[in-house]
Amino acid sequence: MIHKFSMDGVNMVLDIYSGAVHVVDDIVYELVDDYKKYPKDELIQKYKEKYALSQLEEAIEEIEALEKEGLLFTEDMYVDYLSQFQGRNPIVKALCLHIAHDCNLKCKYCFAGEGEYRGHRSLMSAEVGKKAIDFLIQASQNRRNLEIDFFGGEPLMNFEVVKEIVDYARSIEAKYNKNFRFTITTNGVLLDDEIQAYINEHMHNVVLSIDGRKEVHDRMRYTVNHKGSYDIIVPKFKKIADSRNQTNYYVRGTFTRENLDFAKDVLHLADLGFKQVSVEPVVAPKEMSYALREEDLPMLYEQYEELAKELVRRKKEGQGFNFFHFMIDLTQGPCVAKRLAGCGSGSEYLAVTPEGDLYPCHQFVGLEEFKMGNVFEGIQNLPMQKQFQACNVYAKEECKNCWAKFYCSGGCAANAYQFHGDIHIPYKIGCELEKKRVECALYVTAKLAE
Amino acid sequence: MKHIKTLNTATLKKSMAKGGCGECQTSCQSACKTSCTVANQSCENN
Numbered sequence: 001m002i003h004k005f006s007m008d009g010v011n012m013v014l015d016i017y018s019g020a021v022h023v024v025d026d027i028v029y030e031l032v033d034d035y036k037k038y039p040k041d042e043l044i045q046k047y048k049e050k051y052a053l054s055q056l057e058e059a060i061e062e063i064e065a066l067e068k069e070g071l072l073f074t075e076d077m078y079v080d081y082l083s084q085f086q087g088r089n090p091i092v093k094a095l096c097l098h099i100a101h102d103c104n105l106k107c108k109y110c111f112a113g114e115g116e117y118r119g120h121r122s123l124m125s126a127e128v129g130k131k132a133i134d135f136l137i138q139a140s141q142n143r144r145n146l147e148i149d150f151f152g153g154e155p156l157m158n159f160e161v162v163k164e165i166v167d168y169a170r171s172i173e174a175k176y177n178k179n180f181r182f183t184i185t186t187n188g189v190l191l192d193d194e195i196q197a198y199i200n201e202h203m204h205n206v207v208l209s210i211d212g213r214k215e216v217h218d219r220m221r222y223t224v225n226h227k228g229s230y231d232i233i234v235p236k237f238k239k240i241a242d243s244r245n246q247t248n249y250y251v252r253g254t255f256t257r258e259n260l261d262f263a264k265d266v267l268h269l270a271d272l273g274f275k276q277v278s279v280e281p282v283v284a285p286k287e288m289s290y291a292l293r294e295e296d297l298p299m300l301y302e303q304y305e306e307l308a309k310e311l312v313r314r315k316k317e318g319q320g321f322n323f324f325h326f327m328i329d330l331t332q333g334p335c336v337a338k339r340l341a342g343c344g345s346g347s348e349y350l351a352v353t354p355e356g357d358l359y360p361c362h363q364f365v366g367l368e369e370f371k372m373g374n375v376f377e378g379i380q381n382l383p384m385q386k387q388f389q390a391c392n393v394y395a396k397e398e399c400k401n402c403w404a405k406f407y408c409s410g411g412c413a414a415n416a417y418q419f420h421g422d423i424h425i426p427y428k429i430g431c432e433l434e435k436k437r438v439e440c441a442l443y444v445t446a447k448l449a450e
Numbered sequence: 451m452k453h454i455k456t457l458n459t460a461t462l463k464k465s466m467a468k469g470g471c472g473e474c475q476t477s478c479q480s481a482c483k484t485s486c487t488v489a490n491q492s493c494e495n496n
Binding site: 019022024028062070074078084096143144147149185207280324325327328336337342344345348362406449 | 452456457460462466468471472474483487494
């Protein structure tokens with residue numbers, strides 16, 4: 001399978017099953033569609049009016065050479081390979097700890113329902129947190145690198161417990177030959193110098209929630225008194241990002257139908273000096289006024305393209321920044337096993353509620369039918385864990401023939417469930433945006449390699 | 451080559467040899483939390 005696209009005068013051809021990415025001229029860009037359909041002489045006949053014979057022959061020879069090298073028209077060779085991994089017992093290696101089902105902001109679009117996740121306000125106890133660490137150590141079997149994400153609601157509302165859990169994990173990781181990596185996601189309202197120092201000492205990554213321009217941010221992310229939070233958090237976020245030398249963090253925003261010109265928000269964050277930026281599409285029920293619609297896609301595509309071009313310009317001028325969704329390392333990216341398996345929700349990544357209940361991921365929390373067990377007794381619903389493990393790109397009809405399957409790995413199971421009631425049917429708007437982002441990411445890579 | 455510039459090699463195919471160790475970061479832990487992308491993660495076993 002190949003996929004080709006042209007952006008800003010750059011023609012690209014992807015060989016999906018080998019992972020090879022090619023930048024091609026106009027002749028190859030046209031020929032590649034017909035190369036497998038016609039014998040060489042007929043192919044030349046078809047294009048001889050448009051291109052010189054010598055050019056056509058040369059281009060065809062180059063295509064032939066790449067095909068022989070296994071870099072074009074490669075066949076799928078992963079179905080059997082995947083079965084090796086699917087037969088294994090799932091290993092849990094990451095937990096999202098819902099430290100607080102409560103929040104000091106009332107963000108309009110929050111999938112957590114202002115922190116409560118379809119339930120009641122609650123804070124995780126240190127006891128539950130420590131049990132979660134014990135559970136992860138046991139369920140991770142021989143995996144060494146383990147991840148804990150302190151999430152909410154707003155985890156800084158229960159920060160003493162965060163510290164107790166970190167101290168506990170650190171006190172036993174050597175004994176079990178584990179390496180814990182901690183991440184905290186915060187809206188920043190309670191961030192102060194002391195908390196910043198603790199985060200910098202102990203957290204591998206910190207995710208700072210901010211949507212972009214002040215008016216955009218404040219329209220969605222406001223306090224209980226309906227006052228915007230932008231002015232409260234920006235100075236704190238700048239300070240912590242600088243204190244981490246502008247690495248190992250993300251400012252992370254959400255765009256909605258109310259700011260379809262979201263490229264401006266990304267650039268606003270870059271202009272504030274942030275070097276690690278992620279701004280992502282809202283996932284909201286269709287009936288919400290701010291939910292993205294299919295008719296918005298053309299504008300969103302334009303925005304991603306505009307952003308890609310601007311990112312290239314800034315990088316070339318030495319003023320670059322990283323945009324999470326445009327980051328692709330073509331040489332050292334994830335292995336095909338990971339790409340096939342997806343994000344790992346429900347099998348290797350689970351969410352833990354303040355009460356200690358286990359769910360497939362943070363977005364499933366509160367959906368009772370997805371409760372998988374708890375940190376005290378472990379996973380009780382093993383068939384569900386197996387079902388999530390088996391939810392790979394080959395298990396989804398829509399993904400099987402999609403060129404982007406090794407980049408997105410089948411998309412988000414929670415989005416699929418939310419829109420179709422089935423984790424195997426991907427959320428269409430999400431897919432279309434993902435495909436555009438992958439094209440933009442590859443375009444950026446090609447431009448920077450010029 | 452005059453008409454084609456290849457930006458990488460057959461990385462996916464090669465990764466079959468030593469892939470699947472599972473030590474890499476979980477996708478959602480990095481930043482996304484709502485929109486799954488896997489290709490921008492890095493390998494721990496290079």
